[in-house]
Amino acid sequence: MSSCLLDCFEFSDRHTSEELLRVAKEWHVDGKVVCCVTDNAANITKAVKILKWTHHPCLAHTINLIVRDALKVMKPTVDKVKAAVEYFHMSTVGAEKLKSTQRQMGLPELRPKQDCPTRWNSTFYMLKRFLESKDAIISTHAIVSAPVDPLTQEEWEVVEEVCRVLEPFEQVTVEISGESYVTASKMILLCKGLQRITANRQREANVTTGQVIELMDTLCSSMDRKFHKMEYNHVLSETAALDPRFKKLAFSDARAIDEALQRITSAAGRDSPSSQTPGQQEAEGAEGAEAPAVVPQTSAVWMLFDEKATGNAARRNPSADAIMEVRSYLEEPLLQRSADPLSWWKNKASIYPRLTKVMTGRLCIVATSVPSERVxxxxxxxxxxxxxxxxxxxxxxxxxxxxxxx
Structure with missing residues (x-):
């Protein structure tokens, strides 16, 4: 897995699709785009649609929208935290007093983190850092006459419970934002996991504040709406099915996995893996195999058999071969979740030549547009x-x- 920047330039025009196509043609990849992952902005979504490229929204951006929408129910508390953080960033006296108090209490000298709407998870990091410095912040507020309202005991409890609720969302965002490993195939499972853990916490008795209960209700309803029928998404379902760590276990709907496997089988039947037959590839790729006896290339004795073998190879049905590959692939034992699926496919390329070719156009898809955000x-x-x-x-x-x- 590798990421490359093709272009980064000043852009003030409205014709986004034309510029995307220009860059793709310049690098001769306009016919090789298997998926375009972007944020949810209307202009870029429309541009990809005009180009008729397969489009998928960035999951990190979607999760960020879900969390920010839910945090509106506790806006007064978040605003008070923001005001206090800004004070400690703007006031030299306040910042130094906070550091001094942290040292006296034997706490690490942690500077409060500011929230930034364009930085995903930044609100969670702000609240978590604020909570970690709770005692020092309360003491500093009591000593320094800061022009901000201190948090009440109930608001501190709200911040603590919100951090527990949002922590899984932060973990998922970090996991899917990587560039050096496969990410898109995890999306169905991770989104299900978020829904499950949030629903379980709704039923827990340790959530006591009304704001956090309302926040969790909003999170669950937003995820139900955003992640609805995710298993039927062509990009996500095919990448999950072709990941040897997950296969059918990524699905809860039998019809969704059946449809995904039908599309994969159809694609494998259309694609010709190479000029070699699978038997030839497997023979060449086998390690430790005994070398075959050397037979003269032109032998009249073998002429009749060679003619029949050539005719038999020509009559092979690509669709039948694809079906057999898919069936055999599904019978393979699941790969460990911590293992690299690309290494597995590399070792199995000679056994599943057609599926391997389909896989290369699926597992290369990323779950987020974070690489471009880093630019x-x-x-x-x-x-x-x-x-x-x-x-x-x-x-x-x-x-x-x-x-x-x-």
Whole structure:
């Protein structure tokens, strides 16, 4: 697995689809796009639709929208935390007093984290850091006359319970944001896991505050709406089925897995793996096998058999071969969840040549658009207060080199 930045440039036009196609053609990949993963912005979604590329929304962005929508029910508490964090960032006296108090209490000197709408999980990180410094913040508020309202005991309880509820969402976001391992095949299972753990916590008696109960209700209803019939999504269902760690276990709906396997079988029947027959590939790929006896290439004795064998190979049914490969693949034991599915497919390529070719166009799909978001973060480090007059073309070159050479 690897990520590459194809282009990063100043863009003020409205014709997003034309620019996407231009970049793809420039790199000769316009006919190789298997899926386009973007955030949920209307302009980029429409651009991909115009190009008729397979589109999938970024799961990290979707989860971020779900969480931010749910956090509206406790906006007054979150706003008070934001105000306190901003005070400690803006006030030198407040920041130094907080550090001094943390040292006196034997606590780590943790600076409060600020919330940023464009940084996913940032609200959770802000609340968690604020909670970790609870005693020091309360003591500092009592000593320093800060122009912000301190949290009440009930609001501290709300923050503590919210952090417990949101922690699984943060864990999922981090797991699906990687670039060096397969991510899209996990999406169905991870989304189900989020729904299950949130529903279980709804029934737990240790959630006491009304705001957090309302927040969990909102989370559950939003996930029911966003993740509805996820198993029938072509991208997600096929990637999950082709991951040897999950296969059928990723599904709870029998019809969904049947439809996914039918599409995979159909694609495998259409694709020709190579000019070699599977038997030839398997023979060449077998390790430790005894070398076959050398037979003269042109032997009149074998002429009749060779003619029959050639005719038999020509009459092979690709659809039947694909069905047999899928059936045999499903009978293989599940791979350990911590193992690399791509290594497994590499070792099995000679056994499942058709399925391997289909797999390469599925497991390469990423679950999020985080790789492109990281480019924006790096660009923000290039354009600084001291380098605010750098030309767009120079930024383009620096961003390209930084992303592809680092």
């Amino acid at each position: 924006f973060s790096k660009t923000g480090q290039i354009i600084t207060e001291r380098r605010n007059r750098i030309s767009p073309s120079k930024v383009r070159q620096l961003a390209f080199l930084n992303a592809n050479l680092s």
